[in-house]
Amino acid sequence: MQKRSKTIKRICRRTTKQIMNISLKKNKKRIVSFPHMGNSYIPIKSLFESMGAKVLLPPYNNKEALSLGVRYSIETICLPYKMNLGNYIQALERGANTLVMYGAPGSCRLGHYATMAEATLKNLGYDFEMVIFNIYKGKLFEILKKFSYAADLNANILEVAYGFRLSISKFLNLDRIEKKLFYYRPREVQRGSAEAIYNQGVREIEKAKNIPEVHAAVNATYEKYSRIKIDPNRNIIRISITGEFFIVLDPFSNLEIERELGYLGVEVQREIMLADWISVKLVPPWLHKCECHTKRAMKVSSPYMTRIVGGDCVESIGDAVLASRTDVDGVIHLGPFNCTPETVSQCILPYISKNENVPVISLMVDEMTGRAGFLTRIEAFVDLVRRQVHKKLPVYNTF
Numbered sequence: 001m002q003k004r005s006k007t008i009k010r011i012c013r014r015t016t017k018q019i020m021n022i023s024l025k026k027n028k029k030r031i032v033s034f035p036h037m038g039n040s041y042i043p044i045k046s047l048f049e050s051m052g053a054k055v056l057l058p059p060y061n062n063k064e065a066l067s068l069g070v071r072y073s074i075e076t077i078c079l080p081y082k083m084n085l086g087n088y089i090q091a092l093e094r095g096a097n098t099l100v101m102y103g104a105p106g107s108c109r110l111g112h113y114a115t116m117a118e119a120t121l122k123n124l125g126y127d128f129e130m131v132i133f134n135i136y137k138g139k140l141f142e143i144l145k146k147f148s149y150a151a152d153l154n155a156n157i158l159e160v161a162y163g164f165r166l167s168i169s170k171f172l173n174l175d176r177i178e179k180k181l182f183y184y185r186p187r188e189v190q191r192g193s194a195e196a197i198y199n200q201g202v203r204e205i206e207k208a209k210n211i212p213e214v215h216a217a218v219n220a221t222y223e224k225y226s227r228i229k230i231d232p233n234r235n236i237i238r239i240s241i242t243g244e245f246f247i248v249l250d251p252f253s254n255l256e257i258e259r260e261l262g263y264l265g266v267e268v269q270r271e272i273m274l275a276d277w278i279s280v281k282l283v284p285p286w287l288h289k290c291e292c293h294t295k296r297a298m299k300v301s302s303p304y305m306t307r308i309v310g311g312d313c314v315e316s317i318g319d320a321v322l323a324s325r326t327d328v329d330g331v332i333h334l335g336p337f338n339c340t341p342e343t344v345s346q347c348i349l350p351y352i353s354k355n356e357n358v359p360v361i362s363l364m365v366d367e368m369t370g371r372a373g374f375l376t377r378i379e380a381f382v383d384l385v386r387r388q389v390h391k392k393l394p395v396y397n398t399f
């Protein structure tokens with residue numbers, strides 16, 4: 001019986017490799033690494049591990065990664081590239097030899113990130129292989145093919161399929177517990193209690209080895225949230241956060257704006273979530289069960305722009321318009337300094353603010369952004385929104 005199951009596993013493994021058309025380097029054990037962006041490392045690491053890969057992550061985004069990235073990048077490149085490059089250097093210094101990065105065609109610099117980083121790192125003398133996957137080209141198949149190659153596929157097709165489901169489950173459930181955090185943080189009596197529960201939930205989801213363990217972690221987190229003491233009389237306003245994907249999702253890069261807003265009594269509302277992006281990029285449109293974020297944004301942004309200009313421009317415009325039509329009181333637009341698509345949205349947003357009567361502020365960040373100045377602008381904006389909500393004043397230009 002045992003012999004038979006071993007044979008089946010061997011056949012499955014061979015089939016997977018044939019399907020993926022992979023030629024493996026037998027003499028080199030790969031150590032895989034990839035850059036950070038918020039919590040995205042949790043499901044991605046999980047998928048790699050299900051393929052039998054040895055994963056070595058760089059430290060979570062920090063000042064050292066930023067200064068390494070800045071040192072070896074051209075000055076005017078956008079902040080996400082600098083962070084990624086810093087992550088790669090930290091990972092290579094710690095022993096990684098295979099770097100994974102997505103490439104994408106389009107109208108902004110993202111399409112060049114991987115090749116630029118590869119050339120820079122090779123010039124610095126690092127010995128590694130860069131595995132680039134184009135998410136628009138083969139969608140799911142491209143991901144599985146390139147990930148399997150980078151991982152030196154060491155699992156059968158059933159294990160890979162389960163690993164993929166587990167990874168999607170982690171993506172979805174990380175979003176769920178984060179949305180609850182947005183609700184509890186501005187209302188909690190004891191500052192930091194919701195965040196402590198959230199952080200523990202994230203750690204549990206990260207550790208989960210299977211889908212039931214993910215669900216158990218989420219249920220335990222919900223149960224702990226429900227025990228948080230909240231102040232029902234607090235004057236809460238709702239602010240929507242939109243902008244460039246990386247900056248919105250990476251707390252280090254956006255100077256932890258969501259936490260600061262929560263402590264100012266703001267319930268954050270965010271359309272850009274990890275799982276939404278994954279479903280748009282990986283799943284063919286005809287398989288979408290409900291309208292995705294990008295489609296929704298394109299529909300409502302049509303009076304202000306008629307075509308996609310790359311990056312997350314259309315999402316930023318659409319989110320601001322959507323915010324004005326729901327119970328959101330203001331919009332914070334975030335982007336990296338010098339980001340071409342977000343510069344376009346920055347120019348359109350004042351018209352939306354005026355036409356749709358919604359306060360909007362645009363904040364562009366880079367390595368020179370000072371925390372104190374950034375927070376002062378946020379506090380001033382929150383005060384303004386709060387005044388407008390109470391006095392029901394019309395919005396003129398909030399920029």
Ligand code: SF4
Nearest residue numbers: 078108110311339340
């Ligand atoms: S969207 Fe902006 S920040 Fe992102 S890669 Fe393109 S230019 Fe850079």
